[in-house]
Amino acid sequence: MEIKDTLIIAKEFVDNPGARDREDGANSGQQFLEDLFVKRFDKAVLENYIIMVDLTGVLGYPSSFVSGSFGKLSIERGSAILLKHLQFKSNNNPLNVDKVINEIKNPTPPKK
Amino acid sequence: MKYLKLILLVLLFLGGIAVGYFVKNFPIIEFNRELKIYEVFNLLLTATIGVFIPFFIKRWIEDSRQVKNNLIEELKDTLKESERIKDKIKFCYSRNSISQGDKDEVNFLFEQSDIKFNCLDELLISTFDVETKTMRAELKDIYMAYWKCVTGGELMTSKFVIISEDFFRRHNESYSKFEIKIKQTINKVHRF
Numbered sequence: 001m002e003i004k005d006t007l008i009i010a011k012e013f014v015d016n017p018g019a020r021d022r023e024d025g026a027n028s029g030q031q032f033l034e035d036l037f038v039k040r041f042d043k044a045v046l047e048n049y050i051i052m053v054d055l056t057g058v059l060g061y062p063s064s065f066v067s068g069s070f071g072k073l074s075i076e077r078g079s080a081i082l083l084k085h086l087q088f089k090s091n092n093n094p095l096n097v098d099k100v101i102n103e104i105k106n107p108t109p110p111k112k
Numbered sequence: 113m114k115y116l117k118l119i120l121l122v123l124l125f126l127g128g129i130a131v132g133y134f135v136k137n138f139p140i141i142e143f144n145r146e147l148k149i150y151e152v153f154n155l156l157l158t159a160t161i162g163v164f165i166p167f168f169i170k171r172w173i174e175d176s177r178q179v180k181n182n183l184i185e186e187l188k189d190t191l192k193e194s195e196r197i198k199d200k201i202k203f204c205y206s207r208n209s210i211s212q213g214d215k216d217e218v219n220f221l222f223e224q225s226d227i228k229f230n231c232l233d234e235l236l237i238s239t240f241d242v243e244t245k246t247m248r249a250e251l252k253d254i255y256m257a258y259w260k261c262v263t264g265g266e267l268m269t270s271k272f273v274i275i276s277e278d279f280f281r282r283h284n285e286s287y288s289k290f291e292i293k294i295k296q297t298i299n300k301v302h303r304f
Binding site for chain 2: 016017018019020024058059060061062067092093094095096098099102
């Protein structure tokens with residue numbers, strides 16, 4: 001499978017991601033997931049290609065944003081399909097990639 | 113050049129004859145004819161060990177010490193970088209307020225701390241890859257747990273404008289675990 005799409009979070013969303021859910025404040029993980037990411041992801045699954053998610057250029061990723069976006073999608077669709085259709089890179093901070101992959105593999109349960 | 117080599121060869125040959133003649137006729141060193149050849153080798157071996165081994169061992173010890181010192185410095189620097197997050201939380205707690213700007217700063221400080229953590233990880237891999245495998249995994253788990261504790265809950269929500277007692281206590285507990293792990297790692301590196 002080849003990479004046919006690249007999503008640069010700092011350019012296409014924001015460089016200061018926020019909390020988990022919309023009700024928690026601006027630039028939430030839920031906002032990113034529903035308004036931007038899920039459509040691109042569904043297209044990648046349908047047309048069978050990989051999206052390169054570029055995590056570079058963001059001031060810092062809060063854990064709540066990561067769990068509200070990638071974690072939530074992993075709970076809904078399963079980690080295997082996410083890991084099949086997504087690749088991550090972070091030029092200056094490789095730990096960001098570990099954080100996201102860790103969240104996909106072990107998603108934080110949603111708050112009750 | 114060819115003649116020079118020939119002259120040198122002749123001179124060496126003549127020098128050898130001269131040395132042989134002097135040793136035979138003017139003996140400075142008296143050789144004990146009962147001396148066994150293995151005793152001579154034994155003496156030479158002892159002298160070699162006495163001179164070369166301390167030189168190499170000393171150098172090896174010094175190199176190894178320097179590598180450990182670098183690692184310990186990197187561990188201390190990693191802790192110092194993460195201390196900035198702790199100090200920021202402590203400052204907001206004592207001020208009794210936390211703004212969106214403060215929260216963005218906490219995220220930025222984590223980003224900086226991550227970069228330092230990556231440096232440490234790379235250094236541990238390049239120096240003691242096998243010996244530190246478990247240690248690296250444990251350090252990363254505790255560091256990730258600290259990041260989740262601070263930025264994974266109520267702190268990022270817009271309603272969270274004061275650092276609560278409960279959040280501050282959980283933060284301190286999580287940071288202490290990371291601090292202890294770093295200090296334990298320093299002790300382990302000393303013992304490598």
